[in-house]
Amino acid sequence: MVKGYWHIVSLSVVVAYLTISFNTLIILIIFCVWLYWMFQQKRLKILPVILSVLMLPLSMLNFHQATASINTNQEPSQVEQFNGNIISPITETDQKVEFVLKDTQQRKLLLTFFKNSYDESTPLSTAKHGAECSVKGKRSEAPSSRNPSQFDYRNYLKNQAIAYQVLLKDPNDISCDGASLLSNIYQLRSRLIAYVSDSYSTFTASWIQALLLGDDSNLDEQMVEIFRHWNLSHLLAISGLHVGLIVGIVYFMLVKFGLVTKEKVEWAMLLMLPLYAILAGGAPSVWRSSLMTVFGLLLLKWKGKQNATDILSIVFLLLLLFNPLMINHLGFQFSFLVTFAILLSKEWLQSNTSKMFLLLKISLLSQMVLLPLQVFYFYFINPTAIFINLLLVPYFTVIIIPFVLVLLIVSIVIPVIVPVVDKIFLYIHQTVLGGLEIVDQLLFYPWVLGQFPTYIMPFYIITFVLFMGGLIKQQYRRAFQYGTALIFTLIIISFQPYVVGKGNVTMLDVGQGDCFIIELPYRKGVIVIDAAGALSSDFVTPSDKTYTQIIKPYLYSKGITKIDALILSHQDNDHVGSVPYLLNDFQINQLVISDYASIPKETMTLMRKQPIQVKTVQSNNIINVGEQNFYVLHPDHDYQDTNNNSVVVFTEIGGLRWLFTGDISKQMEANIVAAYPKLDIDVLKVPHHGSNTSSSELLLEHTTPSVAWISVGMDNRYGHPDNAVIDRFRQQGVLIMRTDLRGAVQYKFSQDKGTFFQYLP
Amino acid sequence: MHCLSCDQEIIVEVNWNTLFKPAPEPKLCPSCEAKLERIAGKQCKRCSRLTDQTVCPDCQKWEHHPTLAGALAFNQSVYTYNDFLKEIIAKWKYRGDYVLREAFADAFRDQFNITFKQIKKDAVLVPIPLSDRRLQERSFNQAEALAQVLDTPYQQALTRIHSEKQSKKTRHDRLASANPFQVKTPLNKPVILVDDIYTTGVTLRHAANVLRESGCPKVYAYTLARG
Numbered sequence: 001m002v003k004g005y006w007h008i009v010s011l012s013v014v015v016a017y018l019t020i021s022f023n024t025l026i027i028l029i030i031f032c033v034w035l036y037w038m039f040q041q042k043r044l045k046i047l048p049v050i051l052s053v054l055m056l057p058l059s060m061l062n063f064h065q066a067t068a069s070i071n072t073n074q075e076p077s078q079v080e081q082f083n084g085n086i087i088s089p090i091t092e093t094d095q096k097v098e099f100v101l102k103d104t105q106q107r108k109l110l111l112t113f114f115k116n117s118y119d120e121s122t123p124l125s126t127a128k129h130g131a132e133c134s135v136k137g138k139r140s141e142a143p144s145s146r147n148p149s150q151f152d153y154r155n156y157l158k159n160q161a162i163a164y165q166v167l168l169k170d171p172n173d174i175s176c177d178g179a180s181l182l183s184n185i186y187q188l189r190s191r192l193i194a195y196v197s198d199s200y201s202t203f204t205a206s207w208i209q210a211l212l213l214g215d216d217s218n219l220d221e222q223m224v225e226i227f228r229h230w231n232l233s234h235l236l237a238i239s240g241l242h243v244g245l246i247v248g249i250v251y252f253m254l255v256k257f258g259l260v261t262k263e264k265v266e267w268a269m270l271l272m273l274p275l276y277a278i279l280a281g282g283a284p285s286v287w288r289s290s291l292m293t294v295f296g297l298l299l300l301k302w303k304g305k306q307n308a309t310d311i312l313s314i315v316f317l318l319l320l321l322f323n324p325l326m327i328n329h330l331g332f333q334f335s336f337l338v339t340f341a342i343l344l345s346k347e348w349l350q351s352n353t354s355k356m357f358l359l360l361k362i363s364l365l366s367q368m369v370l371l372p373l374q375v376f377y378f379y380f381i382n383p384t385a386i387f388i389n390l391l392l393v394p395y396f397t398v399i400i401i402p403f404v405l406v407l408l409i410v411s412i413v414i415p416v417i418v419p420v421v422d423k424i425f426l427y428i429h430q431t432v433l434g435g436l437e438i439v440d441q442l443l444f445y446p447w448v449l450g451q452f453p454t455y456i457m458p459f460y461i462i463t464f465v466l467f468m469g470g471l472i473k474q475q476y477r478r479a480f481q482y483g484t485a486l487i488f489t490l491i492i493i494s495f496q497p498y499v500v501g502k503g504n505v506t507m508l509d510v511g512q513g514d515c516f517i518i519e520l521p522y523r524k525g526v527i528v529i530d531a532a533g534a535l536s537s538d539f540v541t542p543s544d545k546t547y548t549q550i551i552k553p554y555l556y557s558k559g560i561t562k563i564d565a566l567i568l569s570h571q572d573n574d575h576v577g578s579v580p581y582l583l584n585d586f587q588i589n590q591l592v593i594s595d596y597a598s599i600p601k602e603t604m605t606l607m608r609k610q611p612i613q614v615k616t617v618q619s620n621n622i623i624n625v626g627e628q629n630f631y632v633l634h635p636d637h638d639y640q641d642t643n644n645n646s647v648v649v650f651t652e653i654g655g656l657r658w659l660f661t662g663d664i665s666k667q668m669e670a671n672i673v674a675a676y677p678k679l680d681i682d683v684l685k686v687p688h689h690g691s692n693t694s695s696s697e698l699l700l701e702h703t704t705p706s707v708a709w710i711s712v713g714m715d716n717r718y719g720h721p722d723n724a725v726i727d728r729f730r731q732q733g734v735l736i737m738r739t740d741l742r743g744a745v746q747y748k749f750s751q752d753k754g755t756f757f758q759y760l761p
Numbered sequence: 762m763h764c765l766s767c768d769q770e771i772i773v774e775v776n777w778n779t780l781f782k783p784a785p786e787p788k789l790c791p792s793c794e795a796k797l798e799r800i801a802g803k804q805c806k807r808c809s810r811l812t813d814q815t816v817c818p819d820c821q822k823w824e825h826h827p828t829l830a831g832a833l834a835f836n837q838s839v840y841t842y843n844d845f846l847k848e849i850i851a852k853w854k855y856r857g858d859y860v861l862r863e864a865f866a867d868a869f870r871d872q873f874n875i876t877f878k879q880i881k882k883d884a885v886l887v888p889i890p891l892s893d894r895r896l897q898e899r900s901f902n903q904a905e906a907l908a909q910v911l912d913t914p915y916q917q918a919l920t921r922i923h924s925e926k927q928s929k930k931t932r933h934d935r936l937a938s939a940n941p942f943q944v945k946t947p948l949n950k951p952v953i954l955v956d957d958i959y960t961t962g963v964t965l966r967h968a969a970n971v972l973r974e975s976g977c978p979k980v981y982a983y984t985l986a987r988g
Contacts, residue, residue, distance in 0.1 A: 003772075043782060306772070344777050345776070469776075471777075472776050
């Protein structure tokens with residue numbers, strides 16, 4: 001019998017997944033040796049062992065095949081005709097409509113319509129789940145990551161076995177026919193979402209949609225981010241808590257009010273739960289909790305006995321059998337891991353009667369068990385999040401979730417009182433969230449660990465298991481020792497950069513803009529030169545996209561929270577647009593600008609939050625960070641032009657001489673050459689993104705760089721870098737490294753030797 | 762898996778301790794397991810009875826016994842002989858449910874390895890024998906079955922003359938009864954006697970006495986239950 005040992009079979013699937021995704025056999029070998037050893041010791045019977053061993057190649061094949069159909073060869077993009085079936089629900093946001101089409105060649109294509117590009121009066125009403133469609137469009141590969149630690153959209157789609165993205169402009173390019181049975185539920189979902197939007201205020205609607213219908217696209221993005229800061233995201237994903245509550249409330253209302261018999265309600269639940277999982281958007285956590293409830297109810301009916309870890313494991317195996325790609329889903333990993341950890345800790349959790357204490361234990365346990373994943377994905381932890389969970393989990397459980405359920409029912413049954421209940425909800429929830437926002441502003445001090453080194457992972461896991469084992473056996477001394485070891489592991493990870501004598505200079509690919517990050521060996525200093533911002537699609541509104549997707553993840557992945565000097569060449573958005581966000585999240589010791597530049601008002605207000613020393617410089621000044629000196633060569637006086645007032649700095653790092661030039665023009669180059677006739681450099685940050693108005697022959701001949709770094713956006717509207725400039729560098733035999741061609745560029749060094757790396761092949 | 766005692770299905774719960782090292786298969790369900798009382802904490806250092814005294818009054822009396830005083834170094838028992846254990850042992854030894862031994866095999870082995878950690882290296886186990894007639898009635902010797910559980914070699918060094926069952930006699934009768942044991946193979950090593958129950962201790966002392974007389978330096982007793 002495998003009863004009681006299904007978790008071992010699931011473990012084997014996890015091992016198979018890790019083997020494939022990390023491309024190493026070591027975990028697999030250790031697992032097999034362990035299985036054999038446990039069998040020898042009579043701790044495992046033959047059946048679970050055989051099943052686990054069989055599962056290894058089977059699930060490896062399963063995972064492999066799921067993504068094998070993806071052909072990543074870039075083909076010429078022409079308008080093509082695709083025929084196939086829609087295999088996903090239709091998701092619609094304010095900006096776009098999206099769904100997945102599986103064509104006759106069994107390729108999965110993500111079809112995206114941007115709403116602003118077509119007339120909304122001719123909607124894609126024929127596009128339904130299961131419909132047969134023919135589409136005309138251009139295939140394009142999704143953008144992949146261009147910087148270390150940047151979110152990789154192409155890989156994200158690949159993990160869903162989606163090979164290409166097809167951007168559609170004209171709704172007439174698609175014609176569909178038919179629909180599946182499931183499409184009715186999907187349509188019901190869209191209708192409910194729209195219905196809620198129509199009935200309630202935006203704020204209230206967004207919460208009903210998120211907590212009951214699994215659609216969090218309307219939630220305030222900043223609030224979602226705050227929830228992430230405080231490990232509260234689990235409250236936004238429909239999970240066991242929600243399903244349990246909803247089942248409980250429905251059960252209570254139907255049975256207690258004597259509407260139907262208990263028996264009938266149970267059967268209804270069995271049918272309703274899977275339907276609800278689909279209706280609620282089919283996120284892994286919803287499936288997990290509703291299927292577990294279904295299993296539990298069935299066992300109750302058949303008077304069967306099965307321990308909870310078995311039920312969890314069987315649901316795990318079933319879901320992956322149905323869709324192996326689910327395992328890539330962050331929510332899937334978090335949901336199963338936490339549930340498994342809670343089940344393994346049952347004895348410890350049950351040893352106290354106080355509800356508050358129980359909640360504290362669950363929060364602590366969840367945070368600790370998720371820590372490696374949390375750090376792997378987000379690079380930081382927030383130890384104080386436990387206390388906020390302690391307040392907000394009961395608040396959501398007792399007030400908010402029942403409240404939104406009542407709101408939905410009220411809007412259908414007694415629509416007259418909708419405005420009143422809407423106001424009450426608005427008042428309560430906005431007050432609480434406002435409080436959370438204040439807490440976030442005052443008390444959010446993330447512990448940024450940086451990348452979790454993979455070799456420490458097994459050590460952390462084993463120590464954690466031993467720690468929990470000690471708690472369960474009530475061997476508190478032992479638990480304390482292992483707990484201390486766990487904290488030490490984290491401290492060691494944090495201190496790693498301070499003992500490693502490697503440094504690097506990085507040119508992040510921020511598109512058309514500049515952002516350079518210099519990390520000195522032994523973490524003796526972190527210097528940022530320029531922090532490009534992004535603009536929204538209207539080319540006017542500033543956007544935090546570059547900051548949140550590129551700059552912050554890079555700094556966090558390196559465990560950086562403190563910037564010793566932020567040098568801003570000049571005040572253009574493509575050089576300073578991300579500065580306000582940096583000021584908000586990072587401790588900045590020194591802000592350096594030119595004598596002839598001013599700090600925008602908004603930045604000034606942000607700066608009041610921390611003591612920043614502002615240093616204004618002009619030529620012949622020295623900026624120093626520890627033992628590292630940056631010599632300012634420009635500007636020598638006010639040129640009445642932001643570009644020409646750019647701060648130009650010279651420094652020696654890793655055995656090379658560097659010149660960072662901002663956006664200066666040829667005239668300024670001539671001035672610098674005249675003022676510093678002996679200036680000789682190895683690496684030139686090409687001025688003004690390779691514009692022909694800069695990079696004069698005079699500068700090249702005089703300073704003799706051997707490497708030119710060009711930070712420039714792909715297909716930018718200025719035509720940078722100019723061919724003439726590229727030619728000039730070629731003629732001088734200068735090696736050119738461009739972000740538009742190869743993504744981020746890095747020079748990694750230790751002492752006086754280093755190597756250049758380009759992120760894209 | 763089903764409970765050896767009540768035949769209820771046993772559900773194995775996994776916890777952090779058994780995640781990477783699965784627990785041995787349980788033989789009793791948690792509620793039956795809970796009815797067994799492991800002897801732990803303060804006990805008489807001679808006979809393993811639960812008491813606050815270092816040596817209990819019975820054992821003090823034994824020290825003045827004319828012939829059997831000092832025959833036994835000490836006895837260690839694993840469980841208190843409560844109603845539940847009484848029932849299980851009866852099922853096991855009188856009604857021949859041999860497999861019930863597994864219900865306490867692990868605990869019996871563990872306690873042995875703790876108490877006799879130093880002694881077991883040079884000692885030999887001697888199960889208390891049954892008379893031939895009794896062995897035929899029961900078809901197995903419960904003491905030998907227990908000795909087999911331990912990973913120390915045992916030897917059938919004693920024989921027993923048939924007499925009335927100990928359990929049918931009063932304390933007085935037992936203490937007055939004649940020594941039923943004879944040494945088959947003399948041993949000059951320390952001996953650990955193995956039996957199921959220690960009640961008055963007279964049987965074990967009789968056995969110990971004959972062994973000592975035949976040259977055995979020291980005799981200990983290890984029993985499943987303390988009556």
